């Protein structure tokens with residue numbers, strides 16, 4: 001008997017290595033093929049990988065591949081991407097592969113849809129319902145049973161009855177494509193001079209081919225979307241697929257419409273709210289090449305594109321690109337890696353680029369294209385701060401007199417106002433006036449946030465929920481509980497009291513109704529069916545609200561309170577984005593920032609509009625401190641159920657640190673969020689020069705450290721965004 005072929009297979013389980021399997025004589029497999037293999041007592045789906053198979057295993061002990069799935073193979077650049085990310089983030093390759101294989105149903109060809117069409121004489125017994133079905137079918141076409149029933153306003157039983165009577169026959173129908181191919185000539189925009197130059201440069205990057213990164217740095221409302229659509233068109237015309245990443249799925253609705261306006265059809269969508277069956281179809285369509293353009297959240301980066309030729313990362317600075325769950329990665333950075341491995345260009349678009357991208361542009365690693373004007377007649381809003389020390393709101397209220405006056409004026413002029421407060425719920429803290437008791441999460445070291453619409457106290461970290469109490473559980477006093485501080489719901493109460501006639505809407509990610517409701521609400525705002533929008537960061541970014549002429553930032557200092565290395569950058573970005581929602585359709589507009597620290601450099605940069613000054617000073621500060629991107633940071637969180645045990649392990653872990661002169665390790669220290677979901681947390685921070693091979697250092701460390709036993713966990717976060 002000829003020696004059977006042996007291959008290595010990567011499985012979507014938390015294991016770094018591959019497994020070796022025998023290939024049955026009747027099968028031929030190559031790297032990238034998706035296969036079912038036995039693992040223990042069950043069969044699992046895996047992918048034939050590039051590693052050499054294990055030569056040690058004798059053929060008699062080798063278990064054979066069960067089956068090769070009828071799915072397009074994962075291409076070499078995607079396999080290399082999986083390996084790269086696992087290596088960089090110190091996660092197992094299996095866990096990264098799991099993100100690729102997330103659409104189980106997409107691995108199998110779609111079952112054909114069974115429809116019906118006219119095939120025989122009319123039934124002997126004719127009814128009005130049957131007659132309606134027959135008249136729908138008069139054109140001779142095939143219909144799905146449910147579609148036909150709906151069109152004829154009958155139950156599906158009526159359709160089934162006609163099949164039984166021989167009047168209708170079942171036929172296989174081709175599945176409707178998930179997305180039509182975009183038409184790049186559908187509605188070519190007329191660009192202004194600056195936009196045209198930018199679009200030409202992007203088109204050239206696509207035409208030149210190969211890896212490149214262009215930072216499209218344009219102020220809010222400058223038309224970045226219109227401009228990068230030209231890069232999209234160029235890539236599509238070159239026969240390549242395109243991926244556009246967006247940070248916030250609340251933005252998809254408006255985005256799909258804009259894409260459709262430019263290309264005649266909406267792109268395929270990929271994010272957590274897409275129904276599982278549709279996800280399967282998108283996955284497969286991307287793999288076969290039937291789908292040419294995808295808009296998606298960060299996980300779309302792991303789709304098995306067949307001929308990807310461009311990734312656009314919209315709002316590239318956004319924190320939402322960082323995944324902090326299982327595999328810790330930043331989708332913007334990993335998009336660049338994917339482009340590099342496969343050799344295609346990227347566009348990073350933002351009105352407030354991340355310090356990292358800006359430094360890369362300044363150093364020449366990235367190209368930078370600047371759009372310095374708003375499109376057409378639109379001008380940036382006038383921005384001013386309101387010193388809250390001089391203009392305090394009334395007791396128990398949060399809007400200062402100047403902001404209230406500005407809202408009133410805006411309403412009088414029949415224009416729209418946005419009040420921005422980045423806090424969900426009613427109040428961030430509830431306490432008892434009698435005994436001082438504060439409501440804390442039983443699982444986390446956080447205060448419970450009151451959500452009055454829902455009548456509950458919620459933990460924003462673990463989801464713990466309890467009904468809003470009517471008395472203090474500590475001293476038993478009734479009528480003694482007070483809400484401390486504002487959330488958007490409380491602000492809505494104040495607005496309703498002050499402007500009872502105004503049509504007001506609260507927008508935050510936790511409102512009932514999910515993405516559909518959000519899309520409708522956003523449309524209503526754009527159409528002017530709302531006078532005052534009260535919202536969290538959900539409404540701060542990316543949206544086009546033509547009637548909006550006033551933005552009030554209720555707490556301009558909120559982001560600065562965190563005090564971590566990115567607080568200034570993040571606050572600058574968020575405040576620039578939210579003030580940038582005003583005045584997008586021309587006419588005078590303004591933004592008012594309530595602050596207790598009007599002299600703070602970030603607030604000053606926003607008010608003066610001097611973004612260059614902000615970047616210059618922030619970059620200088622990072623450079624001086626050796627912080628990213630001039631140095632490297634790694635966060636390590638050690639967690640466990642028992643505090644003492646966790647702390648002891650964290651100490652032992654630290655003592656195993658390998659010697660490395662240039663690398664500095666801080667901690668372990670109790671994390672600012674000391675307990676989450678019942679797990680005690682200790683943090684270490686690794687700081688190293690930029691050119692350090694930090695992965696090797698960490699791997700050596702992990703190998704030398706005692707193994708975390710029981711419920712202890714070591715979580716490594718390369719390039720951390722959060723220091724909580």
Ligand SMILES: Nc1ncnc2c1ncn2[C@@H]1O[C@H](COP(=O)(O)OP(=O)(O)OP(=O)(O)O)[C@@H](O)[C@H]1O
Nearest residue numbers: 189190191192220221222223224225226351375542
């Ligand atoms: N060349 C153009 N022709 C017609 N409309 C344009 C053009 N350029 C921009 N616009 C319009 O101007 C508005 C702002 O453009 P866009 O949303 O692309 O800006 P942006 O730079 O992405 O802003 P932000 O960073 O705030 O999201 C949109 O309504 C867009 O349709």
Ligand SMILES: [Zn+2]
Nearest residue numbers: 441444459462
């Ligand atoms: Zn909690």
